[in-house]
Amino acid sequence: MRHALARGSLLVALVTLAFSQPVYTAPRDAKVDAKEKALVSHVSAGEQASIALLEQLVNVNSGTMNFAGVRQVADMLRPRFEALGFKVSWVDGTPFGRAGHLVATRAGRGPHVLLIGHLDTVFEPNHPFQRWERVDENIARGPGAADMKGGIVVALAALDALSQANLLDSLQLTVVLHGDEEDSGRPLDLARRDLIEAAKAADIAIALENAADNPKTAVTARRSSTGWIVKVEANSAHSSQIFAEDVGAGAAYELGRILNGFYQEVRGDALVTFNPGLIASSTQVDFEKQPLGATLSGKNNIIAPTAIASGDLRTLTVQQLEETRAKMRKVVAASLPHTSAQIEFTDSYPPMAPTEGNRKLLSMYDEVSRDLGFGAVTEVDPRNAGAADISFAADHVDMAIDGLGLLGGDSHTPEEFADLRTYPIQTQRLAVLLYRLGKK
Template identity: 30%
Template sequence: MTSLTATENAAIERAADAPMLSQVEQWAAINSGTGNLAGLKRVAGELADAFSVLPGEVRLVAADPVESVDAAGQVNIVQRGDHLHLRVRPDAPVQLLLTGHMDTVFAADHPFQTLKWLEPGVLNGPGTADMKAGISVILAALSALEASPLAERVGYDVMINSDEETGSQASARLIAELAKGKTAALTYEPALPDGTLAGARPGSGNFSVVVHGLSAHAGRNPDDGRNALLAAADLALRLATLKSPTLKVNPAKIDGGGPNNVVPDSAILRVNMRPATPEAMVEAEAALRDAIAAVSREHDVHCHVHGGFNRPPKPLDPAATRLFELVQGCGAALGLPPIGWNATGGVCDGNNIAACGIPVVDTMGPRGGAIHSADEFLIVDSLAERARLSALTLMRIAERGTV
């Protein structure tokens, strides 16, 4: 176990004393589903006020426009909420990126809207673990760093986006811009209940394949038609066969069809693909094109593909492994149970950051679980635990000047 210096002790205790629970309760009480622009605006305003205690200027950055294919096959522009950005000491020798997201998966009309205690120390509520608690930890750790004599050695950007839960298409450009030149990055998705971190992650791509067929009478002349729904179903089955140890494929939905007596002339297949490696991603793109070409030819239909791989795979390279080991060493110095990390099938903004060549640990948030469900919970004691861990990690990167 590495001993703590007096400076480190002072910082980690300051971080632990931050009013994180009250912040989580306040922020989680506001619905901020990705599509709830009014709720996101309220949360962004509260976060801007909270982060204004740090040096630098807090700004709200307009979201990039996002295209979406509706059930009729039409491409529409979807508006997302503003993202929060804070930049501090951009000329310091060590530059870090800390990221989180203010949105949740729970829409404004979702029944899961309130907080309750499941048992002492376990708080249930929308966005408690994923990830308003993580945002409170970012603020606590940085506030502790700012009170430390090491603060002048390190600069940082904080980015809290509004669309992480839907793939960060409206913030991907901002993430890539802020990741440039950084020494390391920390992202505050929740750790598992036992404290395990997410290590390697697959990539993720969402595709909408619009199939254009030809309508005809289902009884009089069905052979004159080109059944788009049948072609979409055939494509779904072909794509499902692409599953392998390095690729997960989930044909998720088919929109289309109509009256039983009409051969359907349009359908939209929605599919998610998760390649484990960059090579698997390239192969998946080629296989998707080949399957679409075969279906188009055999069913005499025309297909248009919308979407792509918005989350590149995140393997653990040597720099990322060193950062994980630094966090692990900080946990040992704090007397925490050994911190490990495992590969996971989920994706997050850590994928995008790693694709910029920046080492990132993307589960620095408090411990919790059952995320994306009405059983979501936060282990409240881990707020102080993870604030200490983050503060110490930041300080040791500042001391070393590297990971």
């Protein structure tokens, strides 16, 4: 997350970023056929209506835990998908403690493409950041403007352009819009069951996140997001007796040894990271997983009998994940005198490993971008791509790519904005990519 900008400097910063975007040339006529030109025209004609829709969506609070707001956004989108010939259903989120998901399907004769997005934002109704604000001609602030109601609007506009050009039937299409991407429901296997099942039936997955907020990049690989907890128990006694043969090192030193062992012995691969987000040790520790926290009580003259650390672990592949977990278990097992420790791992978002199929899809997207005059597109460094819902689908399809939504910046902060000049870029590229996938 970027640091929030001071309010007084916001406008200058946004305008500077907006005008740092590259200037694009006109489409290369030799590379763009008549149908693709028609798609470009349809996108241009519908731009203002799409921006108006985005404003309406942003002005409905759909913080993950505002179930009514999430459903309201889904209700606003349902008739638009139905008008394009989709069958739309609502997946009730009660079994996993969330509002639910919107799923839309459309039959066709070509490859099966899965489009992935989310309805929710991080901003709940009690947050002061609630409304769309047009900063200038190019910049609009608002919760979810870029992350990622803007992505949903890009997808709808691309699909509408294909429909107006009578090209939608060349694809089988499934759209999954989650209501809990920003705070996933539990159990996670239920919360992501519909997405995984849709991916198993699909050939290609395309996600609509804003990703790196750079029109020169797209995402072909994402690291996982899993969790770990280390719990330590030790002898307790008067502090003057610490290190005595019959007393031992205490829980705090043992936890310190473990964390230092992770740093010294497990750290190394740039794409493998593990961060302790909470560390606690005292005479009494009351630990809570959700929301993460700990309440402590103790004295300096008592050797702490309890220590706990909670953190996350991120890897690019499942093999890296398993190897790293094994190394962490080995460190934990080498206890100091009169201490014992255990480590527990929890699964959350799996990795989206880099594959030849993903890079092939990026190559097609890059070619579309060049042909439309928008320049080259390269892959984002996975170190800079956080976990996202496409990771649940990537292993089940031949090709996957992310970052094709509306771009902007400062997501997850009260300064979140969309750069509206990226709307025609992203929408035209997506529409032409889908058309070319249908041709193949």
